[in-house]
Amino acid sequence: MRHPRDFFKPLAVGAPEPVREIPVPPSRMIHFFDPSNEKMRAKLPAIAAKADIVLGNLEDAVPVDRKESARAGLVEVGKTADLGGTPLWTRVNSLESPWVLDDITTLVTEIGDQLDVIMIPKVEGAEDIHYVDRLVAQLEAKAGVTRPILLHAILETAQGMANVEEIAFASPRMQGISLGPADLAASRRMKTTRVGGGHPGYVSISDPTDAEDLEVGRVRAQQDPWHYTVARMVDACVSAGILPFYGPFGDIKDTVACEAQFRAAFILGCVGTWSLHPVQIDIAKKVFSPDPAEVAFAKKIIESIPDGKGVHMIDGKMQDDASWKQAKVLVTLAEQLAQDDEELKAAYGF
Ligand SMILES: CC(C)(COP(=O)(O)OP(=O)(O)OC[C@H]1O[C@@H](n2cnc3c(N)ncnc32)[C@H](O)[C@@H]1OP(=O)(O)O)[C@@H](O)C(=O)NCCC(=O)NCCSC(=O)C[C@](C)(O)C(=O)O
Ligand SMILES: [Mg+2]
Numbered sequence: 001m002r003h004p005r006d007f008f009k010p011l012a013v014g015a016p017e018p019v020r021e022i023p024v025p026p027s028r029m030i031h032f033f034d035p036s037n038e039k040m041r042a043k044l045p046a047i048a049a050k051a052d053i054v055l056g057n058l059e060d061a062v063p064v065d066r067k068e069s070a071r072a073g074l075v076e077v078g079k080t081a082d083l084g085g086t087p088l089w090t091r092v093n094s095l096e097s098p099w100v101l102d103d104i105t106t107l108v109t110e111i112g113d114q115l116d117v118i119m120i121p122k123v124e125g126a127e128d129i130h131y132v133d134r135l136v137a138q139l140e141a142k143a144g145v146t147r148p149i150l151l152h153a154i155l156e157t158a159q160g161m162a163n164v165e166e167i168a169f170a171s172p173r174m175q176g177i178s179l180g181p182a183d184l185a186a187s188r189r190m191k192t193t194r195v196g197g198g199h200p201g202y203v204s205i206s207d208p209t210d211a212e213d214l215e216v217g218r219v220r221a222q223q224d225p226w227h228y229t230v231a232r233m234v235d236a237c238v239s240a241g242i243l244p245f246y247g248p249f250g251d252i253k254d255t256v257a258c259e260a261q262f263r264a265a266f267i268l269g270c271v272g273t274w275s276l277h278p279v280q281i282d283i284a285k286k287v288f289s290p291d292p293a294e295v296a297f298a299k300k301i302i303e304s305i306p307d308g309k310g311v312h313m314i315d316g317k318m319q320d321d322a323s324w325k326q327a328k329v330l331v332t333l334a335e336q337l338a339q340d341d342e343e344l345k346a347a348y349g350f
Contacts, residue, residue: 008172011134014141016148018172022242026052026337027272029284030089030119030178030245033057035073036066044077048086051281052272055089058103059121060183067099071106078111089152091119095128108136112145117175122183123153125163129170136173148173154247155233156180157187164233168240176243177233178274181226182250190225195250197261198222224264234269246273255283262287292347295334298327299349 008018031051033040035058048054056074058067074090088111092103107115120132129151136149151173155161161184168174181196192199202225209217230246237244246265249258258280262273266287273288275281301319305312308324319327338345 010141011137012141014144015137016140016146018148019150020172022150022175024243024271024336025087026340027176027243027245028052028288028337029272029275029281030055031275031278031281032061032091032248034062034066034070035077036062036070038073041073041077041081044081045083047278047281048081048083050278050285051086051275053087053089053116054083055091055119055274057091058099059091059093059097067093071099071103075106075110078107078114087116088114089117089119090115091121091154094122095120095131104132104135105139108139108145108149109143112140112143112149113147115149117150117152119152119154119178121154121180122156122160123167124157124159126166126170129153129167129174133171133173150175152176152178152245154178154180154183155229156183158184159187160184161229161232164236165239168236168242174240174242176245176271177237178245179226179229179233179247181247184229192225195248196226196246197249197251197254197257198224224261226261227264227268230265230268230270238269243271244269246270248274248276249280250276252277252279255279259283259287289337289341289344290330290334292349295330295348298330298334301327302331 030053035056062070093099203220206219234244312319334348
């Protein structure tokens with residue numbers, strides 16, 4: 001483990017100094033696009049105008065025979081596309097793949113100053129982050145990159161989950177962590193073919209109303225199979241000062257279930273999610289922007305308790321020092337999002 005006094009030293013001579021605080025711009029959705037797809041590249045400026053973050057995906061979902069053109073397409077995006085200030089991220093191929101070394105080398109040296117975050121798939125422990133950390137520092141120094149590129153890990157193996165805390169703390173470059181429910185389900189031998197979301201077999205059942213007939217009056221409710229994983233990921237991220245994200249929801253047509261899954265993650269503490277299709281950008285924006293009615297009540301708590309101390313009754317509900325802090329979380333997020341969004345500003349009454 002690195003000495004605490006060395007933690008913020010660059011890992012290569014000439015590399016930029018690591019950041020001390022992770023920047024928190026609006027991060028409600030990381031929008032995935034395939035940079036080998038010319039049509040998607042052409043549409044990117046319009047997508048970037050709606051999305052908080054755009055990410056050129058080089059890993060799974062990009063066919064093997066298009067890995068090189070995806071990498072070249074992303075370099076073209078970094079050099080020529082006008083994204084209007086929307087951060088550009090990438091997901092590189094996994095560390096054991098034959099493409100990742102060229103992915104990282106090419107991207108950092110060609111478009112290092114345009115790239116905000118590199119997402120690393122299938123991270124299993126701190127050693128994976130340490131490897132990329134040093135490599136990126138060497139490449140930043142070589143290319144003269146002036147601000148450090150941050151790293152984001154995807155949790156998609158049981159091993160990665162078991163090591164989530166050490167992954168979160170592995171480097172000052174760590175920006176955040178996302179859930180990778182498809183690979184994680186496979187790694188854990190969960191019995192689902194879905195990419196994120198619930199499963200009709202994962203239910204809780206009420207007691208029977210008739211002792212003789214066990215079928216009578218029983219209500220079944222689907223549970224969230226990602227609850228434990230997301231909650232643990234949120235704790236790991238917050239304790240390390242980095243940002244937790246949900247991940248993909250593969251049933252593009254089921255916008256209702258997508259919204260429910262995103263909202264569960266939002267309520268548990270995630271700052272954002274992924275969008276795989278333009279329709280999911282709007283869902284994420286709606287879900288990860290706090291509800292105006294809740295913001296109004298949170299403002300009322302803050303206004304009624306100016307010093308944030310003591311016990312108070314507001315609309316029949318007990319409020320104290322801790323609930324004042326909860327209110328602060330909502331109002332601070334609402335204020336931040338309203339800064340660049342006139343519609344939200346009006347909805348929150350700022
Ligand atoms: C799902 C797909 C195939 C449906 O694609 P489609 O063409 O069937 O959809 P469509 O509704 O017919 O498309 C309508 C229009 O939207 C465009 N479009 C469609 N999607 C996008 C997009 N993302 N960005 C920008 N534009 C997009 C599309 O090109 C089309 O344009 P057109 O009207 O001009 O013809 C397509 O949306 C897509 O390829 N999305 C990205 C998929 C992806 O990145 N997957 C990997 C992340 S999830 C993952 O890896 C798992 C994980 C974490 O690793 C783990 O859990 O383990
Ligand atoms: Mg995956």
